[in-house]
Amino acid sequence: MLVLLTVGAVFAQKPVIHPNQLAPYVPSPYQIVDRMLELAKIKPGEKVYDLGSGDGRVVIAAAQKYDAKAVGIELSSRLVKSSQEEVKRLGLSDKVSVVHGDVFDADFSDADVVILYLMRDSNNTLKPKLEKSLKPGARVISHDYEIEGWKPNEEAKVDAFRRGHKIFVYRMPPQK
Numbered sequence: 001m002l003v004l005l006t007v008g009a010v011f012a013q014k015p016v017i018h019p020n021q022l023a024p025y026v027p028s029p030y031q032i033v034d035r036m037l038e039l040a041k042i043k044p045g046e047k048v049y050d051l052g053s054g055d056g057r058v059v060i061a062a063a064q065k066y067d068a069k070a071v072g073i074e075l076s077s078r079l080v081k082s083s084q085e086e087v088k089r090l091g092l093s094d095k096v097s098v099v100h101g102d103v104f105d106a107d108f109s110d111a112d113v114v115i116l117y118l119m120r121d122s123n124n125t126l127k128p129k130l131e132k133s134l135k136p137g138a139r140v141i142s143h144d145y146e147i148e149g150w151k152p153n154e155e156a157k158v159d160a161f162r163r164g165h166k167i168f169v170y171r172m173p174p175q176k
């Protein structure tokens, strides 16, 4: 009886979804992270943001491989905590910060590079903020999903985990 009640209680629970949840947590494979950062042509000291930074792998790689100043913005407190611990463990606290928050509330106007792995509709929702905030010359790199209405300056396809991943590169102001 107790088992039935427990199982019932578990299935009755609805997942708690934040109203501004732009995408579920699915990490970019490391091959894709490497290729996105390569396509971003990051110079040492440039500021790189990952909007929805997951476990922090993109911002960590940007600091380790390109000596970037990297900022992750992430809605999930669990992922923020684990990525902050990883940043500290790797001794990257002077170069990488991971902020707990919603990308819609964040100021990323000083970005040289913005990395996105969200969803098609989420990119559309975020597009006006990117257009308003980002300075000329800033690069936006999007994994898998285009930003509709912008013409990519470059596109790449990378095979990882038994499928082809697309990468779209845009330079601000975007070509339309």
Ligand SMILES: C[S@@+](CC[C@H](N)C(=O)[O-])C[C@H]1O[C@@H](n2cnc3c(N)ncnc32)[C@H](O)[C@@H]1O
Residues within 6 Å of the ligand: 020, 021, 022, 023, 024, 025, 026, 027, 028, 029, 050, 051, 052, 053, 054, 055, 057, 058, 073, 074, 075, 076, 079, 101, 102, 103, 104, 116, 117, 118, 143
């Ligand atoms: C598909 S994952 C990508 C993770 C990481 N960028 C990568 O490429 O490995 C999307 C992430 O965005 C986060 N996210 C979704 N909506 C967000 C929002 N409004 N503000 C901040 N983070 C958000 C999710 O919690 C998730 O970790």
